[in-house]
Amino acid sequence: MTKPKEDRSARFLRHLEPLQSALEAYARRSVHDPNSVEDVLQEAVGKAFRDFQLYAEGTNFRAWIFRYLNLEIYAGNRSFHRQRHEALEEPIAEDIWEQTIEAPLIERLLDHPERLLSHCDDALAKAIAELGPLERSVLLLRAIGQFKHREMSDILEVPMGTIMSALSRARARLRFTLAEYAQEHGLLGPQSLQNPK
């Protein structure tokens, strides 16, 4: 005769296991104190397991558990900055990042992105860290969690329109930052003479 607790653990692990790499990757890129990634994951998974009876089988477990993780990341980052007597990051004013996607620098980047992408791990990490908190969250949830706008809206508890504009800003800022990096390090392709239109 199976024990109810074993069934619950087995069910929870069955849902959790395919998501471990995504949860860990998201935590590593979101947590400001790299030494607290494990603590954040432990708190999130622990609370999710405690609340597992609230989860309805067949519904969106991925979004459900990412919400727990996001809350713990926010709490952990707030605590980290409080201990260092720092203010939690302020969102960067939008007008700084009004770079259109047709900017020549970015065009050259897109012509030969492989040169940059094979040499940009540190630059990418820095560019992600420099995004505003909401922009960073939606970019990472989209890239790592593969979430749709509606799911991100539920996880982060912000309207879908805000999600869409934050994601768009995040992508534009990331491209501009990486294009600048590529230019500084000679990783851009030659200037194109053709107008793609």
Next chain:
Amino acid sequence: MNCDEVRQHWELYYDSEGDSEVYLQINEHLAACQGCAKWFFQQAQFEDGVTAKLAAAQPTAELWRRVLSETGAAQPVAARGWSFFSPFFALAASLVLIVGIWQFRAPSEPDHLFALTATLHERIFDGSQRVEFASASDEAVEGYLKQRVSFHVRCPPRKDAGFEVRGGGVCTIAGDSAAYVVGQVESKDVSIFILPAERLAKFDHEREVLSREAIHHCREGKYEMVLAKIDHNIVVVIGKGSPEQLERVVRAYGTYPDVRPAQVNDRPRAA
């Protein structure tokens, strides 16, 4: 739509969000405008590269062992009585491994994705492989697949793309799980195989063609095939339909946004 309008929507297109009518209009424009098709390809190529870098990670086994142990979610460790049997289990495991290796080395599987999916398509439609979940509802098939695979899958093509769904399921391609959807296009049997995009690393030929073309057409034996990368999936459509019909099916994959009510349960308690 003109080029400027189309390019303004590229993010919604890339993310497969928004109105399906807009999506179809963009597809029509891209089919006719090489400049925009190249532009869209470049945007997607860059985003895919960044996404691959951000998502590339294997879970740290030791970290997760500690996390699950501390949270109480891990399965209880086997009691000491089991250690008596462990040599027997080791022997059994070795026998299974030997048999597995023998089976692996016996008839060798083709290593092209095209050949593998063509074989599966034939087995499904000659009855050798039963369709796991039979349904004429694209929403039901989508829901079934989302519960059965750990990677992201999108909605099957709808009827207005000419595709009449008949069911779906999970299969194995080159040792890994893949999703499949079966149906018909103008009474001709069509299969759609869906893999996570990172699996493309296993298939040199298909990876090479997709680095040059957003959508690739080919023929494998008696079947027409179309290969594309859509959202976070590699999608192979195979059947006896015309290349244009199959391309319409692949472009319609995942075009419908999730219109179901949010399915996230009770909100977790904040710290």
